[in-house]
Amino acid sequence: MTAMTLTERVQKDLVEAMRAKDELRLSVLRMMKAALKNKEIEKIRPLDEAEALQVLQTLVKQRHESVEQFTKGGRMDLAQKETREIAIIEGYLPAAPSDAELAEAIAGAIAETAAKSPREMGAVIKAAKARLAGKTVDGKALSDRVRNLLARLAEGR
Numbered sequence: 001m002t003a004m005t006l007t008e009r010v011q012k013d014l015v016e017a018m019r020a021k022d023e024l025r026l027s028v029l030r031m032m033k034a035a036l037k038n039k040e041i042e043k044i045r046p047l048d049e050a051e052a053l054q055v056l057q058t059l060v061k062q063r064h065e066s067v068e069q070f071t072k073g074g075r076m077d078l079a080q081k082e083t084r085e086i087a088i089i090e091g092y093l094p095a096a097p098s099d100a101e102l103a104e105a106i107a108g109a110i111a112e113t114a115a116k117s118p119r120e121m122g123a124v125i126k127a128a129k130a131r132l133a134g135k136t137v138d139g140k141a142l143s144d145r146v147r148n149l150l151a152r153l154a155e156g157r
Contacts, residue, residue: 006052006092007036024081028088035059053093057136060089093136105131106146110153117154121146 004012010032017026039055040047047055063086070079097105109127113120124146129137 025088028085056089056092060086094134097132097135118147118150
C-alpha cells in the first residue's frame with residue numbers, strides 16, 4: 001500500500017472531524033482543502049507533496065501574521081483561535097529543524113557557496129534550504145540568521 005498524499009490525509013481527517021462534530025478542526029481542514037484545491041486549479045495539475053507542504057506553510061505564515069495583528073489590536077480571543085488553527089495545520093507539516101541542525105545547514109551552505117558578505121545571502125539561503133529538505137523551515141528565521149552570520153563574516157570576525 002502506498003502512503004497517503006497530504007491532500008488525501010486532509011480529506012480523510014475532514015470526514016473524521018465531521019463525524020466527531022469537531023467544529024474548529026472541521027473548519028480548519030475545510031480551509032486547508034480549499035487552499036490545496038485552489039493551488040491545484042492554478043497549476044492545472046495535481047500538486048506534488050512539496051507544493052502541498054508549501055501551501056500549508058503559507059497558511060501557517062498567514063495565521064502567525066493574523067495573531068500578531070490581533071494581539072496588537074487587543075483581540076486576544078481571535079489571536080487564540082488563530083493559534084489553535086496553527087497547531088492543527090502544523091500537525092500536517094514535517095518537524096522543524098533544531099537550532100543545531102539549522103546552524104549546521106547554514107554553516108555548510110556558507111562553506112559550499114564560499115560566501116563572504118550579505119550580498120551572497122540568496123545563494124546561501126537556497127543551499128541551506130536544500131540541506132534542510134523535508135523539514136519545515138521558517139524562511140524569516142533562516143534569512144535573519146544567514147544575514148547575521150554573513151555580516152559578521154564581512155566584518156572579519
